[in-house]
Amino acid sequence: MSQSHVKANEKHPLFPIKNVIGFVLSLILTFVALGLGAAHILPFGPIMLIIMGLAVLQIAVQLFFFMHFMESDGPAYHVIGLTIGIINAVAVIGGTIWVMTFNSQVH
Amino acid sequence: MFDRIKSFASDFFVTGEPMIYASDVAIVLVLAAIIFTLTFLKKWKWLWREWITTVDHKKIGIMYLVSALLMMFRGGVDALLMRTQLALPDQNLLDPEHYNQIFTTHGTIMILFMAMPFLFAMFNIAVPLQLGARDVAFPFLNAVSFWLFFFGALLFNLSFVIGGSPDAGWTSYAPLTELGFDKGPGENFYLLGVQISGIGSMATGINFLVTILKMRAPGMKMMRLPLFCWSVVASCVVIIFAFPALTVALALLMIDRIAGAHFFTMLHGGNPMMFLNLFWVWGHPEVYIVVLPAYGIYSEIVSTFSKKKIFGYKTMVISLMIISVVSYFVWAHHYFTMGASAGVNSFFAVASMLIGIPTGVKIFNWLFTMFRGRISMKLPMLWTLAFIPCFAMGGATGIMLAMAPADYQYHNSYFLIAHFHQVLIGGVAFGLLAGMYYWWPKMFGFRLNEALGKWGFWFFNIGFYVCFMPQYLLGFMGMTRRVSTYSADTGWTDFNFISSIGAYLMGIGFLFIVVQVLYSIKYGERDLTGDPWNGRTLEWAIPSPAPHYNFAHIPEVKEVDAWWGMKERGESLVQLNRKKKFTPIHMPKNSGIPFIMAVFFFISGFGFVFGWYWIAALGLLGVAICMIARSNNRNTDYHIPAEEVEETEAAYGRV
Amino acid sequence: MALSNNEAKQRSSKHDTSRLLEYQRHDGPLNILGFWIFLATDLILFACLFATYLVIRTHVDGGPTDKDLFEIPGFTIETLLLLTSSFTGSLAVYEMRNFNKKRLIGWLIVTVLLGIGFVGFEISEFVQYVGDGATMQRSAFLSAFFTLVGTHGAHVSLGIIWMISIIRQVVKFGIEPINARKVFIVGLYWHFLDIVWIFIFSVVYMTGVVS
Incomplete structure (x- = not known):
């Protein structure tokens, strides 16, 4: 249990830059999905495939930018x-x- | 006014059955006797302080065990009633409706209110002790889980005398269970009782997973875990991923019934098969939830009673984990006959057969462990030895059922009944009984009488084969499950009669176990060593019954069989006590909230059963208040002073 | 208690100050891991609801379809409210790690308000559908829709009550290991609900718009 990733003494950023980037990314992903859906430029299958892909990216944004996914005490x-x-x-x-x-x- | 009360009461209470009136009287008498005894002996306070509010895993384990044995009795009586009804053709002991209720409660109770709590009893008693921990990760949640199970089971059993029992089978298939076909409160009892205890099971799964991952003694790497703990990991992984599916299946069915939705109805686009799908997404993994820990118990016992290290530890671990993953991909084999595409049936047939491979690996490992071992034929080992041929046969008939085209012949026949009883009794019940015998001295500090236990063992085992072997044949002869009677010209009479004799033999076996326990409470040999079986894992390093804090000093673990290794090097925990200073031990405080919260769940469930929503809302409000009260309570733990630890150890003669 | 507070701290629940506040007490890492696992179970719960929705999405029984019902502005506002609340929730944890109690409470309150806004819009959306005759009893599709989206809404409502209870505790006890753990965990819950909503947005609403 030596590899603790929860050290407090890491330099805490003065501005929550990570959170802001995450927020901006999530907004971009949402609007791209909305735009694709409203524009009807592609048939149903491909559009849904892209939208689902964007949703998966959104999971990554929430996990890595907001949820401190890689922090853990021990393994x-x-x-x-x-x-x-x-x-x-x-x-x-x-x-x-x-x-x-x-x-x-x-x- | 009086007429209204009378008509209400005749709906509310179950009437018209002499058997049920007799039970009513029995229940009232037993309750009165319990209340009288507790008051007479002034034990109410003791009950509240020592048991109801406890968060000690050992006591919670004992409460699980007692409940499971009581439920085994009730489920067993149901089974005997069914076998009595079917012993001869054209009998009228049970009318068809009553028969439906009996097989429903038998199935639900045996799997959800007997096997599951029995299993959790073993988890609670053995896991923290094997890990060298002082309690589980979330002791408070552990108590919540127990009381949710307890009140869920109580709600379910209440249907026997109030409102009427559920009668749609333990699988509760839609659309039969939809409001149009099943008005009575019985089905609601099923839905709410199972749902409430299901929340508890899910919490137990999370609790023990975190306990094993985070609370191992220093030096106990994952690959040094006792195999029982590994089997608990595998089982908990299945619990946490399978139980949500049951929650959803039951919740949607309830929404159908209460709010008039159309998930599983025949009208407005509902799809009844979707219920089966969701139910078995949970239902098949559920059988692995109950059987995996049994594998763990067998592994401990085989190794201990052969005086050998388990053969192929790594392959045992790998096969456990493979089973827990593959078990998630077999669910559709329960309804091959639905008419899904050939691709679907092939996939699920092959996946089901694949499970046989890691299971076979385990069987061979147990056999190789015994090979050239010095086997001592004590009760736990006896049940383990009985398990191997029984489970091998059950597994083989399982492979027969897993072949989709052949399944069209066996589906819902007595062949299926015989198969799953053989794996669930031969695999799970034998394992749980073996585990009970194995850890009994650790729980209570005395051994169970071997002679009486052997009588029980032989009656139960011979009875088992006499009961279920004929049922395979009955299945081939075309007898389907859930028939309440049959006519003589079907030619099923002989085998049914033999089968019923077997059931009664099993009943006698159970009675022997009860007598054995009662006899041993008085005359059982005290276990003063703490290590009656010459065990290999850490639970045998401490005295029996284990002190409140389990380990005065937590040992350093250096190998798989930690305690065996210590013994070989001439070490013991008594030495640790002498070498090291006693320090205060940090423990969780008892709490009444789990019990009170479960009572509110019960009240809420009862309200939902009868559609009295104000009671249901009141109950849920109570639950919420309990949660907030707990969240705001910051006084949840305390320290046992070093002097008290020293005194306790001295009383065991270990300083 | 016989022990002084300091002694008790040293002996059992080692407050290792080199670690983040929420991991300092002995139960911090346990509760956080336990909650992650709970989220995995909740994920399966929603997966079952999504599976049900997808199987009976087209079973409209001649009633309104997803295309008829869903309107882009309504669900877009809900999405933006929840995305923003997820952002403000993450800022609360950020401020907690800076030991800024006032800002922590401030961001938690903003998160709660955005959550209430989300639930409000969702309720008005439901009320509108019911008013148009698209009730849960109308078709299997609508049963599945209301149950899936409603279960998420119920989760959010529970999260709001939970967060208010935690705000009260932060006001009372300040930023200390127990509260830090609670704020961190409620944050995880909140972000998780955001993830679920993104899938409701994609699978339920966008499918309706595109088809």
Whole structure:
């Protein structure tokens, strides 16, 4: 448990530059998604793919700019936990949609 | 006015069944006896101070164990009633409606209110002691979990005398459970009871995961963890990722019933199969939640009673973790017959069969551990030995069921019933009983009588095979599950009769276990060494029963079997006591909030069951107040003075 | 208690001042890790709700569809309110680490107000839909919509009450290890809800707009 990443004596920035960058990034990502959605320049599939990609970037922004994701006392167990959580979340959503497509086949 | 009260009461209380009137009388008498005894012996204060408000993991573990055994009794009586009804054709002991209720409560109780708390009893008793910790990571939350389970189970069992039991099976499939088909409060009891105890289970999963990750004794790296702790890690990982799915499935069904939504209805675009999907996203991992810790228990026992290091520690750990991950990708095998695409069925069939591989690895590792070991045939080892062939057979029939095309034949037949009883009794119940015998001296400070236990073991085991082997054949003969009776010309009479005899043999086995416990309380051999089995892990390094603070000095861990290693080097914790100064020990304070909060959950749940929303709201308000009170309480821990620690150790003769 | 405060501190819950305030007490790292794991479970809970929504999104039973209902200005305002509140919430933790009690409380209050604004807009959105006859009982699609978005709204409302309770404790006890841990954890919760909202924005609202 030697590699503690929670040292207090690191220089604390005088201006919350990281937080501001995060905020600006999240706004940009949101407006790009909105613009793409409203403009109807691409068909449904590709647009949704891009929008979902932007949403994934938003997760990264929240985690790294706001949530101090890499801070931990000892090994970063929460990183492993959240990673498995995300994999399982994708599995539940993807698996469910796949399993339940019987809807469209049976009729 | 009187008529109104009368008609209300006849709806509110379950009426018309002589069996239930008898139970009513029994319940009232037992309650009166308990209240009288507690008052007569002036034990109310003791009960509140020592048990209800406790946050000590050892006491919480004992409360889990007692509740689990009581629930095993109730679920067992349900099973005997069913087997009595089915022993001969065309019987009328239970009418079909009553039969539906009995198999529903049997299933729900056995898996959620017997296996789960029994498991949590083992977690609580063994994990902190094996880690060399003084309590779990969140002792207060641990108490909350227990009381949520307790009141969830109480709410569920209340349906027996008030309002009527649920009758749609333990899986509670929609649309049968929708308001249009199932008006009664029974289904609400199921939804609320399971939901409330489910919150507790989820909290337990988080609690023990953090405990194991963060509170190990110095030197105990992850790859030096006792295998039981590893199995708890695997089980907790499954708990935290599977239980939310149950929460959602039950919540959506409740919204359907209470708010008239259309998730799983047949009208307005609802999709009943979606309930099955969500239910089994939890339901299949759930069987791994209960069986993985049992694997851990077997690993401890096999190693201890063969006097050998476990064979293939690393492969044991890897196979545990593989099972916990793959278990998340098999859920659709519970409804192959739904008619999903061939791709879906193939994927889930292959994933289900894959689980057999790491499980097989574990079986071989246990066998190789025993190979050339000096095996001592004590009760825990006996149950472990019985587990291996039983589980291997259950696993093999599981592979048969996992083949999607073949499953169309076995689906919902008695073949399935026999299969899952074989893995759940042979795998889980045997493991839990083995664990109970193994850790009993550590919990209570005395051993259980071996002779009576052996009688119990043989009755239960022979009874098991007599009961369930014929059911495989009945399945092949076309008998489907959940039928309340059958006619003689089906030709099922003989096997059903044999099966019922087996069930009664198992019942006798359980009675022997009860007698064994009662007898041993009085005459059991005291365990003065703290290490009655010549154990290998840290829980055997401290006296039995463990002192409140567990370890006066926390030892340094140097290898996998920490206590065995210490013994080989001639070390002990008594030496540590002599070498080092006693220091004050930091402990969490007892609290009444978990109990009171769970009571409010119960009140709220009861309100929802009968649609009395003002009571439900009142209950939730109480829950919120409890949470805020806890959040503002800053006086949550204390120190046991060094002198008191020294005195306690001296009383054990360990200074 | 027989021990003086100082002794007790030294002996058990070592206040290691070289670490961040929220990790100094013995239970700080435990609670923070526990809360991260709780967030992972909450993630699965929302995943199940999203899965349900996606499966029955098209089951409108002749009633209003997502395209009919969702209007860009409404959900954009909600999104901006929540994104901004996530930003101000992170500033609260920043100020806490600068030991600036006044600003910490200030940013927490701003975060709560933005949260209340978000919930307000969401309620008015729901009221409008219900007024138009798009109730939860109308179709499976609407059941799933109200449940998914409503569950998120309930989480935010709970977060608001939680944050108010923590503001009260910061006012009373100042910036010390217990409060630091509480502020940090409620911050994690708040950012997590922002992540969930981004997916509601993308999966629910944008899908409706694009289709």
